[in-house]
Amino acid sequence: MLELYQLEELVAFSEAGTISKAAEMVGVSQPAFSRAMKLLEEELDVTLFNRTSNTIAFTETGRIAAEYARNITDSVKKAKDGIKAFDRSLKTILIGSVAPAPLWRVSSYLSTIFADKTIAADLKNEDELIDGMKKGSYRFVITTKAVNAPLLSSVHLCEENLFFVLPEKHRLSGKSAVCAKELDGENFLLFEHIGFWKRRAEMLLPNSKFFVQSDRMAFETLVKNSTLSSFGSDLAYEKEDGKAIIKILDDLAHVDFFITGQRSENKILSDIVRAFPSLRS
Amino acid sequence: MLELYQLEELVAFSEAGTISKAAEMVGVSQPAFSRAMKLLEEELDVTLFNRTSNTIAFTETGRIAAEYARNITDSVKKAKDGIKAFDRSLKTILIGSVAPAPLWRVSSYLSTIFADKTIAADLKNEDELIDGMKKGSYRFVITTKAVNAPLLSSVHLCEENLFFVLPEKHRLSGKSAVCAKELDGENFLLFEHIGFWKRRAEMLLPNSKFFVQSDRMAFETLVKNSTLSSFGSDLAYEKEDGKAIIKILDDLAHVDFFITGQRSENKILSDIVRAFPSLRS
DNA sequence: GTAAGTTACGAGCGACGTAAAAATG
DNA sequence: CATTTTTACGTCGCTCGTAACTTAC
Numbered sequence: 001m002l003e004l005y006q007l008e009e010l011v012a013f014s015e016a017g018t019i020s021k022a023a024e025m026v027g028v029s030q031p032a033f034s035r036a037m038k039l040l041e042e043e044l045d046v047t048l049f050n051r052t053s054n055t056i057a058f059t060e061t062g063r064i065a066a067e068y069a070r071n072i073t074d075s076v077k078k079a080k081d082g083i084k085a086f087d088r089s090l091k092t093i094l095i096g097s098v099a100p101a102p103l104w105r106v107s108s109y110l111s112t113i114f115a116d117k118t119i120a121a122d123l124k125n126e127d128e129l130i131d132g133m134k135k136g137s138y139r140f141v142i143t144t145k146a147v148n149a150p151l152l153s154s155v156h157l158c159e160e161n162l163f164f165v166l167p168e169k170h171r172l173s174g175k176s177a178v179c180a181k182e183l184d185g186e187n188f189l190l191f192e193h194i195g196f197w198k199r200r201a202e203m204l205l206p207n208s209k210f211f212v213q214s215d216r217m218a219f220e221t222l223v224k225n226s227t228l229s230s231f232g233s234d235l236a237y238e239k240e241d242g243k244a245i246i247k248i249l250d251d252l253a254h255v256d257f258f259i260t261g262q263r264s265e266n267k268i269l270s271d272i273v274r275a276f277p278s279l280r281s
Numbered sequence: 282m283l284e285l286y287q288l289e290e291l292v293a294f295s296e297a298g299t300i301s302k303a304a305e306m307v308g309v310s311q312p313a314f315s316r317a318m319k320l321l322e323e324e325l326d327v328t329l330f331n332r333t334s335n336t337i338a339f340t341e342t343g344r345i346a347a348e349y350a351r352n353i354t355d356s357v358k359k360a361k362d363g364i365k366a367f368d369r370s371l372k373t374i375l376i377g378s379v380a381p382a383p384l385w386r387v388s389s390y391l392s393t394i395f396a397d398k399t400i401a402a403d404l405k406n407e408d409e410l411i412d413g414m415k416k417g418s419y420r421f422v423i424t425t426k427a428v429n430a431p432l433l434s435s436v437h438l439c440e441e442n443l444f445f446v447l448p449e450k451h452r453l454s455g456k457s458a459v460c461a462k463e464l465d466g467e468n469f470l471l472f473e474h475i476g477f478w479k480r481r482a483e484m485l486l487p488n489s490k491f492f493v494q495s496d497r498m499a500f501e502t503l504v505k506n507s508t509l510s511s512f513g514s515d516l517a518y519e520k521e522d523g524k525a526i527i528k529i530l531d532d533l534a535h536v537d538f539f540i541t542g543q544r545s546e547n548k549i550l551s552d553i554v555r556a557f558p559s560l561r562s
Numbered sequence: 563g564t565a566a567g568t569t570a571c572g573a574g575c576g577a578c579g580t581a582a583a584a585a586t587g
Numbered sequence: 588c589a590t591t592t593t594t595a596c597g598t599c600g601c602t603c604g605t606a607a608c609t610t611a612c
Binding site for chain 1: 565566567568569570
Binding site for chain 2: 002003004005068071076079080083086090
């Protein structure tokens with residue numbers, strides 16, 4: 001019987017060129033390796049090596065055989081990985097979203113419904129998500145537009161409104177609502193992983209500088225202890241002492257989220273929407 | 282370590298549907314099979330089967346895994362066959378020819394030159410042979426035209442002339458040469474494996490009927506014991522008592538053969554041509 | 563003498579089959 | 588009760604590593 005270890009050793013020999021190196025490479029002794037190759041030749045009833053008393057080298061057939069062997073060992077590796085990945089995908093519900101805030105509540109809800117599964121999330125841009133949803137990579141995606149596709153169904157999930165978080169001594173901290181351009185040119189602290197909101201902020205405040213922080217803890221500490229302005233939203237709101245919350249009047253500061261799934265999961269979709277308001281991340 | 286026998290058993294299960302049948306199919310005991318599948322699951326760290334106390338069936342992952350496994354076992358089989366075939370091809374000189382007669386002498390010569398190799402021959406039509414030669418499937422090909430290709434070289438090998446073999450009481454048996462149309466409409470015995478000569482005979486004698494024999498012995502016996510006419514050629518000539526040999530004047534009864542090989546084998550080609558006249562099959 | 567490969571030999575892992583048990587219809 | 592799968596156990600084969608041998612540079 002042809003054995004996988006023989007094919008792996010054959011491949012190793014094709015890379016190492018000598019039995020001793022190849023044996024070391026795969027972690028067996030030289031004699032074991034030598035025997036394995038001899039058995040392989042017997043098994044195939046073919047001469048794979050030209051031997052002299054103390055050298056060994058591929059015959060033409062040997063080279064061909066090593067190519068076949070490499071294909072097979074590669075396939076085996078891919079099979080292992082593929083099977084494990086597939087199995088994992090069965091145990092995982094993958095959600096895609098253009099922004100993190102609605103994701104939190106949706107994940108939290110789904111983990112109560114699918115207690116035996118892992119909820120995983122991807123932050124991607126709108127087009128990638130819709131493509132991924134159509135291909136079946138995602139169970140649900142959260143986007144800013146409803147998706148129109150044969151087997152999918154989209155429902156309105158929630159809205160999110162961006163607001164300014166200003167230090168109390170800021171000249172506008174007394175107002176309840178402003179236009180973004182009133183603050184354009186000022187500096188802002190910005191948390192990095194906020195999806196499309198980052199681009200929106202740049203469009204609202206084209207002349208401002210943003211100090212981007214990718215670490216959540218560091219970001220929050222900075223907001224608390226600096227006099228820089230930053231952003232908040234009504235979906236991810238934590239009242240801070242010494243900070244004023246100011247509505248932004250521009251359209252760009254408002255967004256509607258839609259959640260999309262297979263048409264057959266309509267019921268789950270409406271459950272999510274119904275539960276959404278009462279959920280906390 | 283993942284083992285091939287496990288993959289084969291997995292494939293067998295996917296065909297049989299139960300462990301007992303699958304075990305019988307691959308020729309191991311039921312318990313051995315059951316253990317192998319359990320070890321496979323452990324190895325991959327994945328659930329491949331849904332088990333009840335006395336049933337077992339694939340999970341989705343199991344089905345996927347079986348597909349991977351089938352690919353691999355097929356690859357292994359192809360690899361075995363491919364390696365053996367390649368090795369055999371190294372030990373074989375394959376000649377292609379449009380007709381058998383020149384082949385006999387060429388084979389006989391090559392087998393003295395390459396005493397350690399097997400000489401194999403293919404009877405194919407001209408185009409297939411030239412294609413095959415260009416692709417490297419043939420070591421030499423014998424055709425009726427010189428081949429013009431970059432790395433190949435062709436030389437004139439010999440000529441062959443078809444003649445009628447007529448019973449002595451045939452009305453034309455006294456003549457030394459005739460035109461084919463003088464016999465058109467008469468019946469002929471024809472040996473099947475004579476390459477392009479079959480088509481030539483049909484063109485020379487469009488109104489004749491041919492009694493085709495594929496068995497050599499039967500053909501020769503028929504020729505000897507019937508009063509039917511048949512064909513012979515100056516390359517494959519065996520004088521028969523009671524038969525007259527009549528030249529055919531038509532151009533179609535004459536052919537020149539060229540032998541083609543890699544340019545680098547020029548010397549062998551000229552050796553073949555030089556030796557050809559003195560060779561007997 | 564060093565480095566390559568092969569031969570010889572004893573040890574241990576693991577895959578096997580037989581036998582028996584458990585569960586279902 | 589027949590069929591299917593699993594558990595238990597002893598056996599045998601196969602691959603392993605160590606050690607000793609051969610040959611070349």
